[in-house]
Amino acid sequence: MWPEHGKPGFCEFLECVNAKMLELNLLLLRMIMESYGVGEYYKSKAFGDNTVNNFRAMKYKVPKSKNEEGIGLGPHVDKTILTFLCDDSVRGLEALTQDGIWISLHIPKGALLVMVGDALEVLSNGRLQAAKHRVIMSGEKERYSCAFYTIPKDGAGIEVPQELVDEDHPLLYRPFVYSEYLEKHLTNTNFDALQVHAGI
Ligand SMILES: O=C(O)CCC(=O)C(=O)O
């Protein structure tokens, strides 16, 4: 599967990057949970051993006709806790604002874009909302991107920390096993997939 041929060490390199991304991802997640005063929840239940990281490299083709736009990736929210993205500076990634406007996102060279996934929407009881995004291709250059997704591992439960439920923030999601949600809704790109599965 890996292009070991002519690229010795590629596989180890990728595994090493992926492990570092998981580390960074968990650090960020801990900081977020601590900022909400639920660092203990993070330590005890949520992550560390209960979280895994996936890596995906993507290539987006140039649209068939010169003056047209092509959908590289349809509108969706990530079914992750957090996603890190980087690209080759060819534009295409767009995010949907609260006002319903698609805006183009630029990821500076050497930077990572951090995207909130729907699992983090649960863990923050809606304080953070999963980013609605898509990829639209135009122009004459193909686009390459890399994504590092952090998800609760197979069989791991996910629930709203009790401390994050109050009068201003009523409970939004019931506890559920994240991999069961993925099994049912992996190909469901509707923005409300999580709401349908575990919403109250
Ligand atoms: O290629 C990109 O910039 C976005 C990829 C993406 O949204 C995804 O993999 O979920």
Ligand SMILES: [Fe+2]
């Ligand atoms: Fe995405």
